[in-house]
Amino acid sequence: MTAWRPLPRPGLARAVLELATAFVWLTRFPLAGLVSRELPPLARTGWAFPLVGLAVGLMAALVLALAAWLGLPAPVAALLAVAAMVLATGGLHEDGLADLADAGGGADRDRRLAIMRDSRIGSYGVLALILVTGLRIAAIAALFAAAPMLAIAALPGIAAASRAGMVAGLGLMPPARPDGLGRLAGRSPPGQIAMAILLAGLALLAPALATDRPALAAAAAAVAIGLAQLWLAHRAMRRLGGQTGDVLGAMQQAGEAAGLVALTLFV
Template identity: 40%
Template sequence: MIRHLGAILAAASFLTRLPMPLWVEKDSEAIAQASRWFALIGLFIGIIAACLLYAFTALMGQELAVVLTLVGTILLTGAFHEDGLADLCDGFGGGWERSRKLAIMKDSQIGAYGVLALVTSFSIKVIALTQLSLPLACSALIICHAGSRAIAGLVAVYLPYARDCDSNSDNNKTPQKDAALPLKNRLILCICGALPLLMLPLSAALALLTVWLVTFIGLIRLMQRHIQGYTGDTLGATQQVVEIAGLIFFVIYHFQMTVSL
């Protein structure tokens, strides 16, 4: 029990900026072993975001509440995945050769593609969550945060690590690059990521899973074409893109439900 709790807290230390007890191991090996709990931490982040949205909406209305909720989520996670999205867009958009794309993604500076990606991402999230009813917006936050982190964790099953194996420069972003993802760990990821789908009708849950599957396949092919593998940045970008795809699905779902009434 203590071992599992330590792994969960290690995963939380990697994906959030929350302080952890001193006894929690935070080295690369510990985080790699804890990666099976990333979707559970995503569920936790989604619940916090939903609580923020619900509380802020009661004070100031949903429009401003959505913006403050997203800002609060960024503060909670340290814009960890947003950074990956910006780096991926800069690298894939600004480089011609594989080596150049990887070098751009490793650069801490942000370019035009990265800026546009972040602005577009934040705008879509704000507009999508504003268009949804408050209960559905809260459910969407919980479902998308959990599901997107589960899917991002599965990228390593289908692609090799793209950078040189003897390089330690990317360890902080990809501690799990040298660790296999056993079937047990994949099941834990998928179960934790899929659990919030129980809040939806079966037909809607299956439709969302289909959207996520198509998005996942598209991202895998994109990474394969550009860098023949994955990096820590592409994992972060996967989480963001899958989350956005989920929010867009919820807008369509809400619109169709409204029209049918």
């Protein structure tokens, strides 16, 4: 990859390049050919993170809609929907969640950062994956059993909204390491954070409008996502001194789980 140099290009072409770059970093979609020569810093593509989440969530929503058409039980449908999201991202964010959880066993900051770079998974990581993934599946199953349309709308909306917190983390938290993704990605400027939050808010309208109390549902989902991600960000600042790619991935997972659980209050 060559260093990105801002070139004079139309706004639409630049936006397409940034969107494709976000997809290359955050998913396994085959779009690398679109960014092979001029790769913007990841932080400069933050506005597109919710759109990436929207695409990932739409894949899961299609799976859920197919499951509803086939008459599959809610737990099976929910498991297949989460599997679709894992397939789309390559388990990138789940891996970050497991690494961050394993770091909890480190005695000091340097040891915790070293643990996060270890490719092996420990008991803390396994437990975190079981609990958070299980919570996502259980929440989707509850939504699907009670209100299938709400469940289908929730997946893209929550997937998009939970990725806005990653942009805020890139912009507001310093990198924990002098190298690694957290440093290479750069710092998201305020405009990127604001655009990501705006898109996240719009994405939450779809599941909210599928409830009887849309304003309250949207607010509850947004607050749940924000609180879960703020809690993780606070712990990362205290124990690691900043953010890494694993921290950002864990924030996405925690936010998604919290947002889905919040929506179960409205069925």
